[in-house]
Amino acid sequence: MHNSLRPSGYYETTQEWARKTLDDATFSKRYVPFPYAPTVFRSPPKSVESKLHPVFEWCMNTKPGPQFIAAIPMGRVAGRSGGVISPDNKLLWDVSIESEGPEKHSVFTDPLPGQKMYVPGNVAVLTSYASHNYYHWLYDVIARIYLLRRSGIPIHKYILNGAGEQPFQSETLAALGIAPKQRIVCRPNVSIQAENLIVSSMPGFSGHPPKWACHFIKSALQTMRRVPTLPGFERLYISRAHARYRKVKNEPQLIGLLAKYGFRMIQLERLSVYDQAKLFSSAQVIVSPHGAGLANLTFCRPGTKVLEIYSPKYVNPLYYVLSNQMELDYSYVIGQGYVPGEHAHMIMDDITVDLSHVQQMLANMLRG
Numbered sequence: 001m002h003n004s005l006r007p008s009g010y011y012e013t014t015q016e017w018a019r020k021t022l023d024d025a026t027f028s029k030r031y032v033p034f035p036y037a038p039t040v041f042r043s044p045p046k047s048v049e050s051k052l053h054p055v056f057e058w059c060m061n062t063k064p065g066p067q068f069i070a071a072i073p074m075g076r077v078a079g080r081s082g083g084v085i086s087p088d089n090k091l092l093w094d095v096s097i098e099s100e101g102p103e104k105h106s107v108f109t110d111p112l113p114g115q116k117m118y119v120p121g122n123v124a125v126l127t128s129y130a131s132h133n134y135y136h137w138l139y140d141v142i143a144r145i146y147l148l149r150r151s152g153i154p155i156h157k158y159i160l161n162g163a164g165e166q167p168f169q170s171e172t173l174a175a176l177g178i179a180p181k182q183r184i185v186c187r188p189n190v191s192i193q194a195e196n197l198i199v200s201s202m203p204g205f206s207g208h209p210p211k212w213a214c215h216f217i218k219s220a221l222q223t224m225r226r227v228p229t230l231p232g233f234e235r236l237y238i239s240r241a242h243a244r245y246r247k248v249k250n251e252p253q254l255i256g257l258l259a260k261y262g263f264r265m266i267q268l269e270r271l272s273v274y275d276q277a278k279l280f281s282s283a284q285v286i287v288s289p290h291g292a293g294l295a296n297l298t299f300c301r302p303g304t305k306v307l308e309i310y311s312p313k314y315v316n317p318l319y320y321v322l323s324n325q326m327e328l329d330y331s332y333v334i335g336q337g338y339v340p341g342e343h344a345h346m347i348m349d350d351i352t353v354d355l356s357h358v359q360q361m362l363a364n365m366l367r368g
Contacts, residue, residue, distance in 0.1 A: 075197030082127025123194035139204025238288035
């Protein structure tokens with residue numbers, strides 16, 4: 001037992017901890033891999049560009065990370081993002097990922113927790129430093145519930161960070177039958193230790209959501225809730241006008257163009273997950289700048305056409321992968337200022353879209 005509430009280092013993976021600290025018999029009981037079929041890409045994305053952007057070539061040659069469940073006796077969760085700490089007092093990086101490397105994780109820099117909490121029984125970890133983000137909530141929090149249920153381990157409590165701060169968090173937890181009394185919300189000043197801490201891999205963090213995660217979320221939040229389709233919402237434009245960043249600078253002109261093709265402008269911020277699922281399952285064509293609202297592509301019917309709009313300084317293939325998993329017809333355009341071969345990572349950059357490129361893509365998408 002370690003007295004310090006600050007971890008003394010880290011393991012890159014939970015498997016590394018298990019291999020180094022458990023004998024073979026115990027390892028096979030406490031670290032259980034979940035093998036799944038590799039991603040099969042049906043076709044590359046469509047674009048007006050003569051050459052595919054390199055990030056799409058990269059993603060088609062990668063795959064989801066290893067999926068697993070691990071049971072950690074006397075494991076801890078600490079810090080504002082819910083870092084997982086092993087019994088030998090080391091951070092488990094692959095289930096505690098933050099935006100920078102493990103050496104800079106907040107559990108090493110934040111003030112030490114002033115309180116300790118011990119929780120008996122099997123306590124599952126559903127924390128993510130990006131849990132405030134709709135995509136990461138669905139794919140790094142909600143998707144893990146599938147792995148927990150597949151494991152057969154009875155879960156008595158769940159540790160989350162930010163649960164209930166956003167309406168979509170409470171709604172989705174309730175839809176999955178996780179009652180408020182089962183939830184423990186981690187706080188920056190509290191170290192939570194469990195008799196048996198159950199951790200699972202984070203399916204969506206690599207930007208390569210596996211097919212099983214996509215279908216679990218669709219089943220749990222759409223199919224099982226019998227979400228209906230809505231007539232008159234076959235063509236949708238998803239606006240980021242109320243977002244803090246990555247807005248379309250010439251959106252009025254873009255909306256005017258799309259209106260000629262019968263598109264409705266939708267703002268998702270105030271809609272429930274149920275209502276967002278209704279809209280996306282009703283759509284035949286969706287146009288949208290890159291943003292977390294496109295996590296709702298999970299709810300689309302196979303064959304739905306998608307046109308994603310990027311800033312030239314931030315091209316992320318995440319929703320191409322998701323579209324591929326859900327058998328959607330995916331295209332993209334890159335805003336003005338794009339230099340072929342250039343790939344910056346200015347995530348907040350706003351977008352000026354070339355309307356002629358959008359019109360060209362729509363003509364191809366809507367033909368026939």
